[in-house]
Each structure stands twice: as C-alpha cells, then as structure tokens.
Amino acid sequence: MLGGYTGKVLNIDLTEGIITEETFGEEVLRKFIGGSGLGAKILYERTTPDTEPLSPENPLIYMTGPLTGTKVPASGRHEITAISPLTGIFGEGDAGGTWGMNLKKAGFDGIIITGRAESPVYIFIQDGKARILDGRDLWGLDTFQTDQKIKEIHGQNSVVSCIGPAGEKQVLIAGIMHDGKDARAVGRTGLGAVMGAKNLKAVAVSGTGRIPVADEEGLRQNLKQVLPGIVEKTKTLGLLGTAGGVVPSETIGDLPIKNWKQGGWEDAEKISGQKMAETILRKRYYCGSCPIGCGRDVEIKEGPYKGVDGAGPEYETLGMLGSCCLINDLEAVAYAADLCNRYGLDTISTGGVIAFAMELYEHGLITKDDLGGIELTWGNAGAAIELIKKIANKEGIGELLGMGVKKAADKIGGLAHEFAIHTKGLELPAHDPRAFNSLAVGYATSNRGACHLQGATYFFEKTATMPEIGYKEPQDRHGTEGKGRLNFYAQNIMCLMDSLKLCKFLLYGGVTLTMMTQWIKYVVGWDITVDELLETGERIFNLKRLYNTQRGISRKDDTIPMRILTQPRRDKGAGENLPPFGKMLNEYYQIRGWTDEGIPKQETLKRLGLTELT
Amino acid sequence: MLGGYTGKVLNIDLTEGIITEETFGEEVLRKFIGGSGLGAKILYERTTPDTEPLSPENPLIYMTGPLTGTKVPASGRHEITAISPLTGIFGEGDAGGTWGMNLKKAGFDGIIITGRAESPVYIFIQDGKARILDGRDLWGLDTFQTDQKIKEIHGQNSVVSCIGPAGEKQVLIAGIMHDGKDARAVGRTGLGAVMGAKNLKAVAVSGTGRIPVADEEGLRQNLKQVLPGIVEKTKTLGLLGTAGGVVPSETIGDLPIKNWKQGGWEDAEKISGQKMAETILRKRYYCGSCPIGCGRDVEIKEGPYKGVDGAGPEYETLGMLGSCCLINDLEAVAYAADLCNRYGLDTISTGGVIAFAMELYEHGLITKDDLGGIELTWGNAGAAIELIKKIANKEGIGELLGMGVKKAADKIGGLAHEFAIHTKGLELPAHDPRAFNSLAVGYATSNRGACHLQGATYFFEKTATMPEIGYKEPQDRHGTEGKGRLNFYAQNIMCLMDSLKLCKFLLYGGVTLTMMTQWIKYVVGWDITVDELLETGERIFNLKRLYNTQRGISRKDDTIPMRILTQPRRDKGAGENLPPFGKMLNEYYQIRGWTDEGIPKQETLKRLGLTELT
Structure with a gap:
C-alpha cells in the first residue's frame, strides 16, 4: 500500500x-x-x-x-x-x-x-x-x-x-x-x-535501507524512455552551471546591477559561467539522482582568495554578491560565497543587504565610522567580504544588516526605504520583473516573499513548455495578457514539485505533468490524473496563502519595490519596459478565486477541501 | 513702491x-x-x-x-x-x-x-x-x-x-x-x-482701510475687458455649484463610490446639484470679489434633517459623505456636512474615514459593540451622523477614526490597510485617478498628501486650457504621454494661485498666465513675465518638497493606494483603465529635476534660488 x-x-x-x-x-x-x-x-x-x-x-x-x-x-x-x-x-x-x-x-x-x-x-x-x-x-x-x-x-x-x-x-x-x-x-x-x-x-x-518503490520495473522502463531527452535538453545547464546565465541575463535586462538601479554592465562576462569554466572550475556537482549536474565544484589555490575549495557560486550568488554590488572579480565572488556557505548565510539576502548598504553609503546614510572604517564603495570586494564577517558575527553594523533590508530600513528610516529591495521582507532574487513581466505578480504573490522559484514563470518565458495547460511554446516575456493565468499554473506546479521533491530544472528538460503522474504511479502506486495533480498544487498554494492572510497579509502586501514597479532599467533588453502590474494582478486574483483584497474566497477553500482546516 | x-x-x-x-x-x-x-x-x-x-x-x-x-x-x-x-x-x-x-x-x-x-x-x-x-x-x-x-x-x-x-x-x-x-x-x-x-x-x-492698488484705473480697464468672458465660461458653476459635477463625475468614473470600490451608482442623481437646486437651495453664495458664486446657501425646514441653514454641500462633500458611503439622501448629506461645519471637521477626511469604517464593519474588523451599538452598514445616514458626533467629540470609536484612515489602519492592522484610501496620510478627495490618469501622479506628489487642488490637472483634462504652455485644448484624460509635464506645470500654477490668492475656478473661466502678470502689474506694480511667474511657482513647489524630503519623504511615499493603482473600477467611463503610473512618474521626476529617489537635485535648487535656504 x-x-x-x-x-x-x-x-x-x-x-x-x-x-x-x-x-x-x-x-x-x-x-x-x-x-x-x-x-x-x-x-x-x-x-x-x-x-x-x-x-x-x-x-x-x-x-x-x-x-x-x-x-x-x-x-x-x-x-x-x-x-x-x-x-x-x-x-x-x-x-x-x-x-x-x-x-x-x-x-x-x-x-x-x-x-x-x-x-x-x-x-x-x-x-x-x-x-x-x-x-x-x-x-x-x-x-x-x-x-x-x-x-x-x-x-x-x-x-x-x-x-x-x-x-x-x-x-x-x-x-x-x-x-x-x-x-x-x-x-x-x-x-x-x-x-x-x-x-x-x-x-x-x-541510512542504508531501501527506499520503497511500488513498481520498480515500470519506473525503470519509463526512465529509459524519458531520461535521454531530459539530459539532452539540460546539457548547457550541466556544462556551464546556472552561472552560464549571467551574460544572457545581462543582455535581456534581467541581471540585478547596482542594487537594481543600473540597466546594463559591461563586466558581466567577468563573472560568468564561461569565465568560471575557464578558470576556477574543478568539476561538476550532481545532487542525488540528478542527471543534469548544474552544481559547480571550484578551487582557488593562490592569490588573495585562495582557500576556496568546494561549491562554486550559482547564478543567484553571482547576481546578488556580484553584479548587484558591481563586484566584477569572479574569484572574489567565489570567496564571498564560500564565506557565506561556511558561516551559513543566504547568499541572495546577503548580496541584497550588501548592495543596499553600498547605496546607503553612497548617499551618506551610513558612514565609514558606522562601518568600522570600511569604505563601502560600489564594487569594493574587500569591503563586501568584511561585511559578510560582520553580518555573520553580528558585529557593529552587521547586526543591523543581518536583519535584512526591510527591518534595517525600518530602523534607519527615510530614504533607506528607497534602497530596500524586497517583497514582504524577503530580498529579491537575481531576476528582474522588468525583463520578465510575469515575475512582478510572481514576486508579489509568492508565499515566502520575493522568490523566483515559488512560481518560476520566467522558465516559461524562456524555453520551458507545459503542453497539458496549453503552453506549447515559450511565452512573450514582455507580453501583458495571460500573466495572471501563467502565475496561477506555474505556482501550483512549483508547489507540486516542492512537495514531490523534484528539481525545477526538470522543466527545462521537458518534463510534463503527465510524466509526474506516471512517476507517482510507479513510486507510490496512486492513479492520479493531471487535473488532480494541478488541483493538489493549487490546494497547497492556497494553504500557504491562508497561513499568511491569518498573519495579516493581503493585497496591500502583494507588491514589488517601487524601484522595480515604476523605474525602467533604461538599458539593454528591458529598456523602458515596466510590468503592467495592476492588470496582471487582477487577472491573477480572479483565476485564483480570491477577493479583491487577496483573501481566498470561501468557495475556493471549499472546492480545494481546505475549509476543515480553517 | x-x-x-x-x-x-x-x-x-x-x-x-x-x-x-x-x-x-x-x-x-x-x-x-x-x-x-x-x-x-x-x-x-x-x-x-x-x-x-x-x-x-x-x-x-x-x-x-x-x-x-x-x-x-x-x-x-x-x-x-x-x-x-x-x-x-x-x-x-x-x-x-x-x-x-x-x-x-x-x-x-x-x-x-x-x-x-x-x-x-x-x-x-x-x-x-x-x-x-x-x-x-x-x-x-x-x-x-x-x-x-x-x-x-x-x-x-x-x-x-x-x-x-x-x-x-x-x-x-x-x-x-x-x-x-x-x-x-x-x-x-x-x-x-x-x-x-x-x-x-x-x-x-x-478692517475699514483701503487695500492698496498701484494702478486702479489700469486694473479697472483690464477687468472691464476680461470679466465678461470669465463670467460667461463659469456660468454652470454658478448655477449648480460644484455639486453640478456629481452626475457627470459618476458617468465618467470619477466619483468615489463605496470607498472607491464600486464603478457606478444609479443614485448619483439623488445627491446632485440639480437635485439641490430643485429642493433645498435658497441662494448662491459668493466669496469676496467673486464673479462666479459657486457657493450654495441651503435650508431644511422640516423632517429629520431640519435646522440646516447655511452653507450647502460642495461636490467634494457630496462625493465623500455621500457616494463614498453610499448615502443617497441629499438632505442627510447636507445635514452631515452642516454638522462637520459646526464641529469644525474636514468633510473630505470625515467622509473618507466613515467610508473606511463602513468597509471595516462589512468585513467584521469593527463590530456593533466597538461602535457603541451603531450598525454601520453602507448607506446608513443615521449611523454616519452618529459617527461624526463621536469623531468630533473623541468619543468611543471616534477617537480612533479622528486620527484619519492611515493612523487608524496602523492601529487596527492587517486588512484595515486595504481600506485606508490615502496618500501620505491624507484621505483622497473625490476625484479618481482611474478617470483622470494625470491625477495618479498629482496625488502621489502633492506636497500635502492626496489633493486635487495642489495640481488640479483634471481641470486641463476637462475644459480648461493654458495657451502659454501649449495647452490650447483639453487633454486626453486617459492619455499616457505628457502627464508628467502636465503635473509639473499645473502644480507650479496652483502654487502661484495659492500665493497670489486666486481661486482655481478662474481656470475654467479662461484666465491665463498673461492675465495674472497683468493683475500683478496693476496691483503691486511688478513687471513680471510669464516665465518668471512659472519659475516662481516652481520655486514654491520645490520649497515645499524640500520641507517634506527633510522630513523623510521620498519616492517611496509618492504613490497612491493599491486599490486605485491596481484595481480597475470596471464600470462606467473609467472601465478597465488603470493609470500607467511608473511611466508618468518618471516623466514627472525628469522634468522636475529630481533624482530617481524624488529628491530635488542641487542644480535644480540652485536654478530656483533655493540653495541659500537649504
């Protein structure tokens, strides 16, 4: 059973x-x-x-x-x-x-x-x-x-x-x-x-036990059929890691640069996956059961950043600790990331607060004195590394910055809020809604605050497809229609993958909802339809929403920073684009079955079997 | 001299x-x-x-x-x-x-x-x-x-x-x-x-003294020439008062209905200027030196609202205490307005907080008990009148509501913020940026918080013109280009009129900047050009902005409520329209010579002769 x-x-x-x-x-x-x-x-x-x-x-x-x-x-x-x-x-x-x-x-x-x-x-x-x-x-x-x-x-x-x-x-x-x-x-x-x-x-x-699988042979046959396609389609991801995305992202206006203020950056190539492959890369790293191997294993043997010996920086880390801080030295970013890994700090939020602090410094809202003598100029890798140590150890200004940009801005007040790039208190990851319109609603409504992986709609605006729900080819990233629907489905699917525990990069590998139902059948033995699967994802997403609405979350919190919502990047592939936020959000609320205030309607909860939990 | x-x-x-x-x-x-x-x-x-x-x-x-x-x-x-x-x-x-x-x-x-x-x-x-x-x-x-x-x-x-x-x-x-x-x-x-x-x-x-005028005869000749045109063009305003705007405003999606949530309302006619003229109107009221006479003098001699004997409700009052609360009884609104006048309460903010409280009540965030037994349902005039008394006397819930919607929502928390329709803590007046795109930026950047009179761009999207700055015919109210420029000029002109002390309704009367320079010449004796006049307005506006930025105001505060920014009215003349906020705001900051954070640049302050004040 x-x-x-x-x-x-x-x-x-x-x-x-x-x-x-x-x-x-x-x-x-x-x-x-x-x-x-x-x-x-x-x-x-x-x-x-x-x-x-x-x-x-x-x-x-x-x-x-x-x-x-x-x-x-x-x-x-x-x-x-x-x-x-x-x-x-x-x-x-x-x-x-x-x-x-x-x-x-x-x-x-x-x-x-x-x-x-x-x-x-x-x-x-x-x-x-x-x-x-x-x-x-x-x-x-x-x-x-x-x-x-x-x-x-x-x-x-x-x-x-x-x-x-x-x-x-x-x-x-x-x-x-x-x-x-x-x-x-x-x-x-x-x-x-x-x-x-x-x-x-x-x-x-x-552990040394066996993980139970209902139909081992069925699964074996299925994988024999589908695995080669997945491997083929994710080849680049394996070759260059997620870091391979740095240069293309800069080109289309997706990479955060100078705390999300700058539109383009000629140094992107210097912190790219290509550069990593040519310099510090030792080998790929594969998570358990993974046929892709996007992880990097790197080594720095000499110079100021020697001693790095393990996981190399991901795209997100390069975006947040690199371009977002204007740091253009790959070894420095790898070193900073390694420090975060050792101290146990989130590289996205850490990069976000350092970029925030650099902008505070530029505007004189924090001074060299506040920083214990650090000159926190843009691109200053040494300064960023010192800050990481201070944050991890709650030393000096590190105590404030370790609270994240929102709480830090609340304490500093005034103009500091301009530079605090977050949704619901979570620092934005390294993808820009001005490059992918759908991400505006995705960040705004992600249940854990600004997140690229709780919806990952940009996958579907790049190369991913999902035929069962009508996405037979990639969507227009600057399109204005259907973005609410796209977020609805993508978030539900991500909830599913986060619950089954499947890596989302499988979507680049052409994995479909039908494949997921088959894997569930072979492993657990459930006969589950694509429709039931989608409704399950929807149920999970709404349960998290319900958790948040009971903690005071509503439409007022479903937004993105004014810098992203109202200032264009003015350069590269995002140019003058600003996401048509209200239009997309309304479409989203409607398909979600939420009130105009962003609260799941009783009929929605009832349909999803969540009323007994409320 | x-x-x-x-x-x-x-x-x-x-x-x-x-x-x-x-x-x-x-x-x-x-x-x-x-x-x-x-x-x-x-x-x-x-x-x-x-x-x-x-x-x-x-x-x-x-x-x-x-x-x-x-x-x-x-x-x-x-x-x-x-x-x-x-x-x-x-x-x-x-x-x-x-x-x-x-x-x-x-x-x-x-x-x-x-x-x-x-x-x-x-x-x-x-x-x-x-x-x-x-x-x-x-x-x-x-x-x-x-x-x-x-x-x-x-x-x-x-x-x-x-x-x-x-x-x-x-x-x-x-x-x-x-x-x-x-x-x-x-x-x-x-x-x-x-x-x-x-x-x-x-x-x-x-006072019994004479108000000095440099050139009485010049002024007399000038007025002989321009006054008839002003009187002619503002005739309707005199006949029906500002209340004449209720029905047209409802038609184009401008009138606030049910705390800005509802798109149309069949009862608008019941609280209109036409209705007032047929019922409670006694005569017009003219302010000093006014040829228009938009003021109403009304009287209610019998019924539940008897005793009203003086100023009748303006458009703003009818919008905020009437339609915004779904109150469709003109005599009741006149009575409520009269109460506000006697107690000395702002009818706009009072209407705003009552509508806010009605929506809180609808959602169970405040109860009959909190209200001292009042059933605060939509359209309940008696309840609104009781609330006005409580607010004026700081009794019970009135103490909270008298703080305005922002501070009240801060205290109540959670969903209450959804219903708090304000900018920078000032309740929105009775014109909707979804009907007039330019008002989105106007409310967002008005120095005293959401205000229709600090920019009054909607005048220029209705019938007003200003040939010296290129507005030779009314602007498209749903247009997306040039709204930053329109706000820039309109705000500067309003600063001037608020400083010279001229009623803004003169703009409906065809008054031009040139006429203003002439009046200044005749009264004060200054030879002042249209350009100097405009720069003076710009100086005054920036001085107020500077005052606010020193109190922590920046771009983050230059916004309008999410309900207006992101939810369409879905009915009548505003339909699905949402103002393209970011685009307009960027154009505005640029022409203002402000940074992306909304701070006047040093070069702007220098040009305006404001550096010695900073």
Missing part, C-alpha cells in the same frame, strides 16, 4: 528530549503529498497567528517527498518549513544534495522539531533510530567543520544538515547548510535562525 | 503674549509672492525636521496674497500653513469667504502665531491693532455660535476664523472655519488641531 509511502515522521521535542513517531494516512498524503505541502499543513495546524518565529513553539519541519531518493531524476531534495523570523510569515526553503535521500534510507520521511534545548545539541538519525546528542563541541564551528566533525564521530556516510555561526547567533538571513563543502543550502527566509534559537546545531542522517 | 504691498505680518507669541510686526523686503516677496509661498518659506525657516505638529513651536501661519481683497476676480482668499498633525509633513489649506480681505483692510498681510496660551484665548485684530483676549467663554461653542458671539462682542463687521469642538479636542482631521454659517473651510491636513493645541479658539478681524 502506498508503495510503502506513509509519511513517517519523527516528532522531536528538544525541551523535553522526547522523540516519537507519527504517520499520516493516505487521505492526508494524497491531499498534501509531502515536502512543502505536508510541511505547510503541519505548520498551519501546529502554530497560531501569534506564534513567534524564534520561540520554542515554532516547529522546524524537515520533509522529503514521496519521490525523494528514488531513481526519478533530480528527486534528491528535501524541504524545510517554519515561520520565518525574517518575514514573520510562512517560511520555507528546499535543498538538493544527499541529505533527503539519506533520511529516507534511514526510514523516515520527515522530522518535526519543536522546543529548545538547554545547551547546544545535535540530532543523529541512523537506520530507524534518532538520538539527541550533546552539541557543545560543535557550537561555534563553521558548516564545513561541523560536517567534518560529525563524519569523524559517526562515519563518512553521515550526511549533515547544520547551521554555522550565523544561525547560532540567530542572524535573520541565516540559512541551513547541507553536504559540507558541497554546500547545498536552504538559504531563504532565515530558517538558520530558527534552528539556532532551538540550540540545535545539526541534524545528521545515515 | 510695491503698490503698498510689504508683506506686513503680525508675529503673535501666545505663550508670552507678545505681539510684534514684521515686513518682508521686495526680494523675498517677489520670490515667494505671499499666501502659500510665503507661508512655506516661513514654515521652512522657523521649524526644524523635529518640530512636533502639536507643539507650541509649530507656527500657525495665516497669509493673504498680494491680490487678496482687490477687485481682481475670485481673489478673496487666504492660506493657512503649519506642520500637519495628520500627516506629519507640510500642511496647508486655503479658504475663500471674506476673512482674508478683512485682514488686509485691517492693515496686515498675514499673522504668524506661535506658542500656547495658558487658557483659551482668541485674537482680535481691528484696523492696525491686535489683541489677545480671554476666550474661555467661547471654548466649547461650535463654529457658528463662535462667529455669532464674537460679532455680538465686536460688531457685525467682525469676520471670524475659528475652530469648533473638534479642533479644541485636537482631532487630527479638524479644520479651521470662516464666515460663520457660510462655512468657508480650511479643511485639509488637520490644522484645526494645531489651533486647538495653542488654546486658540478664533482669530477675528475687522
């Missing part, structure tokens, strides 16, 4: 030191799948609108999906869900790597961690057994060291999810890191601080 | 009880004219960004213009300027009536009132002499009673500017009223509260 998929989770109460097991019935699993969907349901039911993000009551929910760790391509992923201390609303992030598949091999689909340990601890889970262990010796170590130390204690097969010093200090832009120097990050929404607030340094897993 | 115009003001310190006289040199007067411009300069120089609006240090500045009280048409006006307690930024309002011309006849161009009296006082100015008098007997009276009482003491020729109970209680949407039951209001930005905070009940004037 369920191909062995029971949604088996560990409830770990760190205050009491109690560990219990729990499973979810088929009805719940079919309604919320796993991963992000099940995480959202648990968060919704086990917190109230008053639960404080850094309180013991905020559960930190690790959740794999039914496909995690199987041979289904790019399924080596897991989701972490909690109330975000950065934004105060629904928070989540997912990571690739090998942690999720190892949790499954250890016999669990997820872990729900509540409470707060008296002194630092870590959790070790090995083949069906979980223990809370003394973590005082780990406290203070960076994420690479933590990984190594745990491997020394529990063996090289242990896979580690942990925080660095930033998470320990509850820096609000701290992430949770995985796989040591391969650095697979749950970066966004500050979940590292939630972990730190629990006095929890790491969750290590080690 | 200066035709006798010396900008002679009284400095009245209520704390010390000291009265001194002061004049301004020609250079200052030519740079800032008088009225709004001179008021802004005084406010700028005599306060700091930290001055609290309700502190003794906030000066309450009454200022006439050089043309006030002369035979120049529609010049019977004066301006009151202070830091607004409602918005925290630059505040001002102007009124017609006869107060300004009487101050001039008494020998003064303005009064600057600082400090705070120990107990209630009033100021009486008669032919060159000013006295601070015991006002304890006036305290608690409504504005009509105050007017009457002062006339009893000082004679029927005394003209009274005063606050009612709302101003005494420092209600933040309290205005300052003039001319007793003719009720000429300085309504906006809560200046009544500033007066109340000074323990100042009234400023009464009585």
Whole structure:
C-alpha cells in the first residue's frame, strides 16, 4: 500500500528530549503529498497567528517527498518549513544534495522539531533510530567543520544538515547548510535562525535501507524512455552551471546591477559561467539522482582568495554578491560565497543587504565610522567580504544588516526605504520583473516573499513548455495578457514539485505533468490524473496563502519595490519596459478565486477541501 | 513702491503674549509672492525636521496674497500653513469667504502665531491693532455660535476664523472655519488641531482701510475687458455649484463610490446639484470679489434633517459623505456636512474615514459593540451622523477614526490597510485617478498628501486650457504621454494661485498666465513675465518638497493606494483603465529635476534660488 509511502515522521521535542513517531494516512498524503505541502499543513495546524518565529513553539519541519531518493531524476531534495523570523510569515526553503535521500534510507520521511534545548545539541538519525546528542563541541564551528566533525564521530556516510555561526547567533538571513563543502543550502527566509534559537546545531542522517518503490520495473522502463531527452535538453545547464546565465541575463535586462538601479554592465562576462569554466572550475556537482549536474565544484589555490575549495557560486550568488554590488572579480565572488556557505548565510539576502548598504553609503546614510572604517564603495570586494564577517558575527553594523533590508530600513528610516529591495521582507532574487513581466505578480504573490522559484514563470518565458495547460511554446516575456493565468499554473506546479521533491530544472528538460503522474504511479502506486495533480498544487498554494492572510497579509502586501514597479532599467533588453502590474494582478486574483483584497474566497477553500482546516 | 504691498505680518507669541510686526523686503516677496509661498518659506525657516505638529513651536501661519481683497476676480482668499498633525509633513489649506480681505483692510498681510496660551484665548485684530483676549467663554461653542458671539462682542463687521469642538479636542482631521454659517473651510491636513493645541479658539478681524492698488484705473480697464468672458465660461458653476459635477463625475468614473470600490451608482442623481437646486437651495453664495458664486446657501425646514441653514454641500462633500458611503439622501448629506461645519471637521477626511469604517464593519474588523451599538452598514445616514458626533467629540470609536484612515489602519492592522484610501496620510478627495490618469501622479506628489487642488490637472483634462504652455485644448484624460509635464506645470500654477490668492475656478473661466502678470502689474506694480511667474511657482513647489524630503519623504511615499493603482473600477467611463503610473512618474521626476529617489537635485535648487535656504 502506498508503495510503502506513509509519511513517517519523527516528532522531536528538544525541551523535553522526547522523540516519537507519527504517520499520516493516505487521505492526508494524497491531499498534501509531502515536502512543502505536508510541511505547510503541519505548520498551519501546529502554530497560531501569534506564534513567534524564534520561540520554542515554532516547529522546524524537515520533509522529503514521496519521490525523494528514488531513481526519478533530480528527486534528491528535501524541504524545510517554519515561520520565518525574517518575514514573520510562512517560511520555507528546499535543498538538493544527499541529505533527503539519506533520511529516507534511514526510514523516515520527515522530522518535526519543536522546543529548545538547554545547551547546544545535535540530532543523529541512523537506520530507524534518532538520538539527541550533546552539541557543545560543535557550537561555534563553521558548516564545513561541523560536517567534518560529525563524519569523524559517526562515519563518512553521515550526511549533515547544520547551521554555522550565523544561525547560532540567530542572524535573520541565516540559512541551513547541507553536504559540507558541497554546500547545498536552504538559504531563504532565515530558517538558520530558527534552528539556532532551538540550540540545535545539526541534524545528521545515515541510512542504508531501501527506499520503497511500488513498481520498480515500470519506473525503470519509463526512465529509459524519458531520461535521454531530459539530459539532452539540460546539457548547457550541466556544462556551464546556472552561472552560464549571467551574460544572457545581462543582455535581456534581467541581471540585478547596482542594487537594481543600473540597466546594463559591461563586466558581466567577468563573472560568468564561461569565465568560471575557464578558470576556477574543478568539476561538476550532481545532487542525488540528478542527471543534469548544474552544481559547480571550484578551487582557488593562490592569490588573495585562495582557500576556496568546494561549491562554486550559482547564478543567484553571482547576481546578488556580484553584479548587484558591481563586484566584477569572479574569484572574489567565489570567496564571498564560500564565506557565506561556511558561516551559513543566504547568499541572495546577503548580496541584497550588501548592495543596499553600498547605496546607503553612497548617499551618506551610513558612514565609514558606522562601518568600522570600511569604505563601502560600489564594487569594493574587500569591503563586501568584511561585511559578510560582520553580518555573520553580528558585529557593529552587521547586526543591523543581518536583519535584512526591510527591518534595517525600518530602523534607519527615510530614504533607506528607497534602497530596500524586497517583497514582504524577503530580498529579491537575481531576476528582474522588468525583463520578465510575469515575475512582478510572481514576486508579489509568492508565499515566502520575493522568490523566483515559488512560481518560476520566467522558465516559461524562456524555453520551458507545459503542453497539458496549453503552453506549447515559450511565452512573450514582455507580453501583458495571460500573466495572471501563467502565475496561477506555474505556482501550483512549483508547489507540486516542492512537495514531490523534484528539481525545477526538470522543466527545462521537458518534463510534463503527465510524466509526474506516471512517476507517482510507479513510486507510490496512486492513479492520479493531471487535473488532480494541478488541483493538489493549487490546494497547497492556497494553504500557504491562508497561513499568511491569518498573519495579516493581503493585497496591500502583494507588491514589488517601487524601484522595480515604476523605474525602467533604461538599458539593454528591458529598456523602458515596466510590468503592467495592476492588470496582471487582477487577472491573477480572479483565476485564483480570491477577493479583491487577496483573501481566498470561501468557495475556493471549499472546492480545494481546505475549509476543515480553517 | 510695491503698490503698498510689504508683506506686513503680525508675529503673535501666545505663550508670552507678545505681539510684534514684521515686513518682508521686495526680494523675498517677489520670490515667494505671499499666501502659500510665503507661508512655506516661513514654515521652512522657523521649524526644524523635529518640530512636533502639536507643539507650541509649530507656527500657525495665516497669509493673504498680494491680490487678496482687490477687485481682481475670485481673489478673496487666504492660506493657512503649519506642520500637519495628520500627516506629519507640510500642511496647508486655503479658504475663500471674506476673512482674508478683512485682514488686509485691517492693515496686515498675514499673522504668524506661535506658542500656547495658558487658557483659551482668541485674537482680535481691528484696523492696525491686535489683541489677545480671554476666550474661555467661547471654548466649547461650535463654529457658528463662535462667529455669532464674537460679532455680538465686536460688531457685525467682525469676520471670524475659528475652530469648533473638534479642533479644541485636537482631532487630527479638524479644520479651521470662516464666515460663520457660510462655512468657508480650511479643511485639509488637520490644522484645526494645531489651533486647538495653542488654546486658540478664533482669530477675528475687522478692517475699514483701503487695500492698496498701484494702478486702479489700469486694473479697472483690464477687468472691464476680461470679466465678461470669465463670467460667461463659469456660468454652470454658478448655477449648480460644484455639486453640478456629481452626475457627470459618476458617468465618467470619477466619483468615489463605496470607498472607491464600486464603478457606478444609479443614485448619483439623488445627491446632485440639480437635485439641490430643485429642493433645498435658497441662494448662491459668493466669496469676496467673486464673479462666479459657486457657493450654495441651503435650508431644511422640516423632517429629520431640519435646522440646516447655511452653507450647502460642495461636490467634494457630496462625493465623500455621500457616494463614498453610499448615502443617497441629499438632505442627510447636507445635514452631515452642516454638522462637520459646526464641529469644525474636514468633510473630505470625515467622509473618507466613515467610508473606511463602513468597509471595516462589512468585513467584521469593527463590530456593533466597538461602535457603541451603531450598525454601520453602507448607506446608513443615521449611523454616519452618529459617527461624526463621536469623531468630533473623541468619543468611543471616534477617537480612533479622528486620527484619519492611515493612523487608524496602523492601529487596527492587517486588512484595515486595504481600506485606508490615502496618500501620505491624507484621505483622497473625490476625484479618481482611474478617470483622470494625470491625477495618479498629482496625488502621489502633492506636497500635502492626496489633493486635487495642489495640481488640479483634471481641470486641463476637462475644459480648461493654458495657451502659454501649449495647452490650447483639453487633454486626453486617459492619455499616457505628457502627464508628467502636465503635473509639473499645473502644480507650479496652483502654487502661484495659492500665493497670489486666486481661486482655481478662474481656470475654467479662461484666465491665463498673461492675465495674472497683468493683475500683478496693476496691483503691486511688478513687471513680471510669464516665465518668471512659472519659475516662481516652481520655486514654491520645490520649497515645499524640500520641507517634506527633510522630513523623510521620498519616492517611496509618492504613490497612491493599491486599490486605485491596481484595481480597475470596471464600470462606467473609467472601465478597465488603470493609470500607467511608473511611466508618468518618471516623466514627472525628469522634468522636475529630481533624482530617481524624488529628491530635488542641487542644480535644480540652485536654478530656483533655493540653495541659500537649504
């Protein structure tokens, strides 16, 4: 039954030191799948609108999906869900790597961690057994060291999810890191601080069990058929990594430059994937079950940035720590990214706050004195690196900047808000709605704040298609019709992929909804239609929305920064374009079945089976 | 010299009880004219960004213009300027009536009132002499009673500017009223509260002097030539009052309906100027020197609303207390307006907060209990009238609502912000930017918060023209090009008219910039070109902006509510239209010579001779 998929989770109460097991019935699993969907349901039911993000009551929910760790391509992923201390609303992030598949091999689909340990601890889970262990010796170590130390204690097969010093200090832009120097990050929404607030340094897993698959042979035959196409279509992504997108993005006006103010930048090539391939690249990195291999493994052996030895910067990191700060030295960006990985900081938000700080500095709103002597001029890589250290250690100005641009601007006041580029408190990632109109609504309505992956509509405005919902060819990125519909479907599909735990790059590989139903059939045994699948994604998205509306979110919050909404880039492929925001948002609300205030209507909740949760 | 115009003001310190006289040199007067411009300069120089609006240090500045009280048409006006307690930024309002011309006849161009009296006082100015008098007997009276009482003491020729109970209680949407039951209001930005905070009940004037005019005969000849045209072109305005605009406004999608949410309303006719003319209208009312006579004088002798006997509701009042609340009973609206006049409340903001409260009530954010038993359903006139009393007396929920929609929404939180229709804390007046695109930028950048009169671009999208700057025919109200330029010129011209003290309805009368230069020549004796005049307006506008930017205002604040910016009216003449905000705002900033953050550039300030003030 369920191909062995029971949604088996560990409830770990760190205050009491109690560990219990729990499973979810088929009805719940079919309604919320796993991963992000099940995480959202648990968060919704086990917190109230008053639960404080850094309180013991905020559960930190690790959740794999039914496909995690199987041979289904790019399924080596897991989701972490909690109330975000950065934004105060629904928070989540997912990571690739090998942690999720190892949790499954250890016999669990997820872990729900509540409470707060008296002194630092870590959790070790090995083949069906979980223990809370003394973590005082780990406290203070960076994420690479933590990984190594745990491997020394529990063996090289242990896979580690942990925080660095930033998470320990509850820096609000701290992430949770995985796989040591391969650095697979749950970066966004500050979940590292939630972990730190629990006095929890790491969750290590080690498993040797088999991940159940209902129809192994069926899956094998299916993959034999579809895998070659996926591999072929994602070839470039494998060759150059996501970093290969830097130059094309600059050309079309997508790359953030100088805190989103500048339209073009001649130095894009200097921090590109091509450049990386020619210089510091050692080899590709593949997450569990991945046929693409977009990860970079890099090495810098000499010069001011020597010592980098592991994960190389992704497109997002290059955009935020590179072009957004006008830093044009690839090795410097790789070094800065490596620092973030070790400290356990989200590179997107970190890049965002540094660019924000550079603009504050330009306008005299913070001074060299405030910065402890740092001259925070645009493009100053050394200064950015010093700031990263200050942020991670909550030193001097770092304490303020580590709160993210919104809270920092609230404290500074006045003009600072002009430079705080965020939605709902989450710093924008490195794609510009002026280049892809649909992203304006996508960022505005993403449940975790500005995010390119909660909707990823720009995939469909680049090369991705989805025939079952009528997207047989790429959409016009500057088009004005149908963007509400596109966001509706794309967000629902992303909710599904985040719940099944599939990498979204599969969409570039031509993966269809039909393929997903087949994989579910082979792995779990469910006969599920494309329509049911889509409605499930819609259900999950609305559940997260409901969580947020109960925390005060409404249309007023569904917007993007004035700089993006009202100032054109005036250069390159975005030129004078400004997204027709209101028009698109209205279309979106309508297809979502939300009121004009952005609240899901009762009839919508009823249709999706969410009324019993409300 | 200066035709006798010396900008002679009284400095009245209520704390010390000291009265001194002061004049301004020609250079200052030519740079800032008088009225709004001179008021802004005084406010700028005599306060700091930290001055609290309700502190003794906030000066309450009454200022006439050089043309006030002369035979120049529609010049019977004066301006009151202070830091607004409602918005925290630059505040001002102007009124017609006869107060300004009487101050001039008494020998003064303005009064600057600082400090705070120990107990209630009033100021009486008669032919060159000013006295601070015991006002304890006036305290608690409504504005009509105050007017009457002062006339009893000082004679029927005394003209009274005063606050009612709302101003005494420092209600933040309290205005300052003039001319007793003719009720000429300085309504906006809560200046009544500033007066109340000074323990100042009234400023009464009585003058018999002659208002100096440099070339009486020249002026006479000029007026003989231009007056008939003005009278002819403004005939409808005189016949039906501004209330004549209700039905046409509803038709084109301009009238606010149901707190700006509804697109059309079949009951508009029931609260129209036509209806008023057929029912409660007694006669027209003319401000000093006015050939138009748009004021209404009404009377209700029986029924639930009997007792109304004086000023009838203007278009703005009908829009805000009527259609915006779905109240379709003209007598009820007249009664509500009369109450506001007596209590000394701004009818625009009062209508705005009542509509806001009705929507809160609809969504259950405030309950019958919160309202002291009132069922605040849409269109419930009785409930609205009860609320007005509560607001004026700071009773129950009235204390919250009297803070204006922004501060009230801040306190209520969450969804309340959806219904708070304001810019920079000032409730929108009764014209919709979805009907007139230009108003989006006009409201966004008006220095006192959302205002139709600080730019009044919609005049030029209706019938007004201004040939000297190329507007030879009315502009397309849904056009997207040139709206930044239109706002630039219109705002500069309004600054001029507010400084010369000319009624803006003269623009419907075909008054040109050239005519204004001629009137200045005849009255003051200055040879002033159209270009100098326009630059003077630009200087005054930028001075106010500078005042605001020093209080933290920037582009982030230059916006309009999401409901107006992103939701179409979906009915009548505005249909699906949404103003192309970013595009227009960028054009505007560019022509203004402001940075992308909305700060006047140094070169702009230098060109306008404002650098010595900064």
